Amino acid sequence: METERTSIWLRPERGSRGRAPEHTRDGIAAVAVRLADSAGLDAVTMRSVAGALGGGSASLYRYVESRDELVALMVDQVNGELDYTVLQHTDWLADLLALGRQSRDVYLRHPWLTDAPAATGDLGPNAVAYLEHALGAMRDLDVDGHRKLEAVGVFNAVVRLLARNEIEQRGTDPLDRRRQLAAAAQLAQGGAHPHLAAALSAPPVEPDVDQTERLLTRVLRGLLGA
Amino acid sequence: METERTSIWLRPERGSRGRAPEHTRDGIAAVAVRLADSAGLDAVTMRSVAGALGGGSASLYRYVESRDELVALMVDQVNGELDYTVLQHTDWLADLLALGRQSRDVYLRHPWLTDAPAATGDLGPNAVAYLEHALGAMRDLDVDGHRKLEAVGVFNAVVRLLARNEIEQRGTDPLDRRRQLAAAAQLAQGGAHPHLAAALSAPPVEPDVDQTERLLTRVLRGLLGA
DNA sequence: TAGAATAGCGAACACTGATCGCAATTGAGG
């Protein structure tokens, strides 16, 4: 009856009384991230990761309880690519925007991250560091704590949304993009969707850092006031 | 060399010269949605859906080119549960909040929707209706069209984020929730994460319609001004 | 040095999405 298992973040990385493992969690996650970077999250198979490590797939289960746990490891690993040490502390918005810019970079570097399943269970150490950093930026703000947490959640959702959008556009060549937009506009022109047609008639907005910062600024101003 | 396939929304539902199919796309999607509602998206297997329809799994591929297309059908189907006919047209915010409330209901009714993969390719008819409706609510707003589209995107992301949160909490009994929160607070109390500790010390915010509307209001005010 | 805990892993299991080819069914054109 001891099917109750503890989170991977609380489980010790290795037992103290046996043979030494050949890999570390970070090493395994690094290999998996490399695979996902170059061939997508679907290419991260127990077999492919084990193969890249030079071992059998069954061995992976000495480190990880399931593939989902492996993905959780990957997510937290790339969350460790941000720099959580620099904080201006004179302008909370500027500090948050800097964080957003870093986060966006991570998404663009690891496109699979945008469609990694939402973290279930408890957060990894780097996710906690992310939270702490964001909250630190807001420390002088006179807002309830849990509302700050809400703000961080929305903040992250917006960064991910825009990054996903950028990645999608990056994968399509501009010619097809124009064609697609034109087709949509023509479809909307049929009269059934006048407002959509109007919206699409305006010149499109370039998705880039500036758009991200502009949107984040407005969203954060709305959420946190002033 | 004719591997080029067209989107399912443009493909005709049935050929005109052969035998009549036994099912409709909507019927298939409805069965799949019912399955997902009661057992999660993973329970939506080609075999299980075909079985529920009383046929073999290979037959499904006469209606759908892949499982992803089936999921796309499901998503658009539940997007059809919203009422796109009522629009006050006196207060854009109120109209958008009404849309958000409906959208939230859909997410809560179909929990799998929060982790359905983001729509790739072009939008289904109900997604287009959603867009048109949201843009209609904003018709008198003096804002660039593509910014309105951005706003709808963020709007939807926020609704989904909060719905996901609600669903997660709904699945956990309050006792465990308290315990989890206390554990996190204690972990943060270690001194390494002071701001996180502070944020968690405040009383938590109930996730419900009111929270959703409050957040949407602030976000939309920030994005669209006043 | 003995013993126990741990790591590595080949082989297997239960599934999955997807394909192929064939038989059954039907509508449209003569």
Next chain:
DNA sequence: CCTCAATTGCGATCAGTGTTCGCTATTCTA
């Protein structure tokens, strides 16, 4: 009414997946 081509339903099958089991080999602790 008949023909025939288009289309559907689907059993069988394939390649690939996550995961488990049981064994062997290793190595730390006592």
